[in-house]
Amino acid sequence: MNGIITSAEREKKESKIQNGKKGLAAMAGLISVVCFFLPYITFVFKNTVYTVSAFQLATVKGFVVRGPELTGLVAVPLLTRIAVIAGVVLAVAGVLLIVFNKPVAAGTAFVISGMTPLIVLMSASAIQEAVTQLNISEISVDYLWPYIYILLGGIFCSVLSLWVRGTEKLAESMFLVFSCVSVGSVLIITIYIFAAGAPAILQIGLGNFLFGATWNADAQQFGILPLILSSIAGTVGAIVIGVPIGILTSVFLAETARPRLAKLVHPAVELLAGIPSVVYGFFGMLVIVPAIRDFPPFRDHTIGDSLLAAVIILAIMVLPTIVNVSETSLRAVPQSYREASLALGATPTITIFKVVIPAARSGILAGVILGVGRAIGETMAVIMVAGNVANMPSLLGTVRFLTTGIAMEMSYASGLHRQALFAIGLVLFVFIMIVNVSFTYISKRGVQMDAE
Amino acid sequence: MPSSSLYVKHRRPKDTALKFLINAAAAVCVVTLLGIIGYILFNGIPYITWKFISTPYSETNDEWKGILPMIINTMYIVVITLLISAPVGISSAIYLTQYAKQGRLVKAIRFTTEILSGIPSIIFGLFGYTVFCILFRLQTSILAGCLTMAICILPTVIRTTEESLLAVPGSYKEGAMALGAGKLRVVLGIVLPCAMPGVLTAVVLAMGRIVGESAALLFTSGLSYNMPKGFWEQIFASGRTLTLHLYQTAREANSPDAMNIAYATAAVLLVLVFLLNRLAGLLSRTFRKG
Numbered sequence: 001m002n003g004i005i006t007s008a009e010r011e012k013k014e015s016k017i018q019n020g021k022k023g024l025a026a027m028a029g030l031i032s033v034v035c036f037f038l039p040y041i042t043f044v045f046k047n048t049v050y051t052v053s054a055f056q057l058a059t060v061k062g063f064v065v066r067g068p069e070l071t072g073l074v075a076v077p078l079l080t081r082i083a084v085i086a087g088v089v090l091a092v093a094g095v096l097l098i099v100f101n102k103p104v105a106a107g108t109a110f111v112i113s114g115m116t117p118l119i120v121l122m123s124a125s126a127i128q129e130a131v132t133q134l135n136i137s138e139i140s141v142d143y144l145w146p147y148i149y150i151l152l153g154g155i156f157c158s159v160l161s162l163w164v165r166g167t168e169k170l171a172e173s174m175f176l177v178f179s180c181v182s183v184g185s186v187l188i189i190t191i192y193i194f195a196a197g198a199p200a201i202l203q204i205g206l207g208n209f210l211f212g213a214t215w216n217a218d219a220q221q222f223g224i225l226p227l228i229l230s231s232i233a234g235t236v237g238a239i240v241i242g243v244p245i246g247i248l249t250s251v252f253l254a255e256t257a258r259p260r261l262a263k264l265v266h267p268a269v270e271l272l273a274g275i276p277s278v279v280y281g282f283f284g285m286l287v288i289v290p291a292i293r294d295f296p297p298f299r300d301h302t303i304g305d306s307l308l309a310a311v312i313i314l315a316i317m318v319l320p321t322i323v324n325v326s327e328t329s330l331r332a333v334p335q336s337y338r339e340a341s342l343a344l345g346a347t348p349t350i351t352i353f354k355v356v357i358p359a360a361r362s363g364i365l366a367g368v369i370l371g372v373g374r375a376i377g378e379t380m381a382v383i384m385v386a387g388n389v390a391n392m393p394s395l396l397g398t399v400r401f402l403t404t405g406i407a408m409e410m411s412y413a414s415g416l417h418r419q420a421l422f423a424i425g426l427v428l429f430v431f432i433m434i435v436n437v438s439f440t441y442i443s444k445r446g447v448q449m450d451a452e
Numbered sequence: 453m454p455s456s457s458l459y460v461k462h463r464r465p466k467d468t469a470l471k472f473l474i475n476a477a478a479a480v481c482v483v484t485l486l487g488i489i490g491y492i493l494f495n496g497i498p499y500i501t502w503k504f505i506s507t508p509y510s511e512t513n514d515e516w517k518g519i520l521p522m523i524i525n526t527m528y529i530v531v532i533t534l535l536i537s538a539p540v541g542i543s544s545a546i547y548l549t550q551y552a553k554q555g556r557l558v559k560a561i562r563f564t565t566e567i568l569s570g571i572p573s574i575i576f577g578l579f580g581y582t583v584f585c586i587l588f589r590l591q592t593s594i595l596a597g598c599l600t601m602a603i604c605i606l607p608t609v610i611r612t613t614e615e616s617l618l619a620v621p622g623s624y625k626e627g628a629m630a631l632g633a634g635k636l637r638v639v640l641g642i643v644l645p646c647a648m649p650g651v652l653t654a655v656v657l658a659m660g661r662i663v664g665e666s667a668a669l670l671f672t673s674g675l676s677y678n679m680p681k682g683f684w685e686q687i688f689a690s691g692r693t694l695t696l697h698l699y700q701t702a703r704e705a706n707s708p709d710a711m712n713i714a715y716a717t718a719a720v721l722l723v724l725v726f727l728l729n730r731l732a733g734l735l736s737r738t739f740r741k742g
Binding site (some may be wrong): 014084110118121122124125141161167168171172174175176178179180181182183185186188189191192196244245246247248249251252253257264265267268269270271272274275276277278279280281282283285286287308316323347349350352353369375376377378379380384395405406407412425428432433435436439440 | 454462466468470471473474475476477478480481482484485486488489490491492513515539540543544547548550551552557560561563564566567568570571572573574575576577578581582583586587588589601606607610634635636639660663664665666667671672674694695696698699702718721725726728729733
């Protein structure tokens, strides 16, 4: 019977491997638990050195820090305590779950436990900030190996415990975890933009912030009405110029052009979408701005950097978006619509404008909305042509958009000024979210219409 | 005698006007593109020399006006960002197309991917700055820029990969399964290799996006133009990419010489983007043929 493996033997072997994986996961999990009681982080505040374990982080009140003038107790943030305790509890739970044969739940517990050091890392900066307020600048934080073990060990344990159920299960879980990254990113971005932007709005007052007409950082005046109005004016202008050209071009590509000509124009539009926004800005700065400055009727009224220049550049930049989305939806219009219209005696041109475009209107609208999103969010091209003074919008005057307001001053802003910039980011984010959600809504309605 | 013919060709001024407008619009698009590309290449190409590409940059030293550090930084950012984002994006696409059952989670993933693709890069920049630079204590560094860009390009990678995975005929999968292959084997051994050109298109498109990005990197990877010393040192240090170099030199230019640097940088960028665009086009064409 040499060389022949019976199914009973095979099962035995498999369960042996399974138990091995389980044992290894439980062991690694136990080391994780032990690591919570080992030296974890070293804080060096000037001459005082604190080496603490995760357990101590959760239990001590704070660190006594002696500064040159001030001495104070720097409290450990509540978030750190919660993270540390959650980490150890979850690691213990993971070990118990794996012993009681619940590998999927154990894997989840381990991976969350492994994430807790990241939260500790984030809240460690709060400790640093608190110490800086005591006038101590020499601070350093070192992370010791148990800290890194908890991070990597958590992931290792969770992979092992999921593997108990076989490679297929492990692979599926890992694909699932990766595909949740985008959900997680959007959640974290939303939370952070709100958390960073809200304090300034609360301090300045929502009314004063949104409807204040002057932005003067030196005088601590933070009213962003000019920025909001300029952003809206720029976007509306770009849409007014870009949409007709965009829709007509998409008609050209999808309906009227000879295939060979369309094959030349299509890549051109695609390439237009690929040009970096800085290059657009550069082109605008060197060609459009001087052209506006030297245009006879405008001469003496403008320095060239103006809302008009921004509008022209933005109109060019939203073109590819509008053309691509509209072309797709024009092509999706059933051929029978066109044939019916032509059979009734309508000319091809009338057919396009009275039948095909109305049939594709929700797709075209979706393209326009996508273009609006692009225009509101564009930063670098606008910064190079708009002049960046926070004036109320006028066609030939210098203006500052929401986006450029952030980019211009971020590098040197501090205190309330910096928080106000984050608040601008919040306002912009809310604008974009409204645009995004309406795009999703409208493009879904378009799909439903096609299904009918 | 044409006048007595039954067929009278009507003149329809409205028709002609509309047709003219359609052609004019298409012409505007093409002329704008040619204008921008022509202007930048015409002014920039003469200044692209080997010396320009291979020397470091310095604001004070007139001998050092090259873009070597920016090229290296751009390459670092492209490679590291893709190393982080491509596995995540491709795995997401595999999960969405091969494993997921229609449900709340899949809806959430699709919705957030769409939202993510609509968020402007300056918001990514702000987010990357608060989270990666400050909270994770990376300061302004190439790595912080990479992490920010990794989120930025995720929707591009997911969507394009998803499309190419969906285009793989179901019969291939069924054939493999009938031969007794497990699901993972089918996905990694049949579906993914068949969709490879599409996956590569996704990667190339993402590369184009990273090369052209500026607002998200302004606060995260910073504006330093020091010559990179070593890989590990550099990714924890600040470094400007080609786009940010163009931005900075164009804004600070106060002499024709300085402006020429900006022109040449813009031309290099355009050529790069053009090449990537061609590569993506070629890849997707082989995919359609295959």
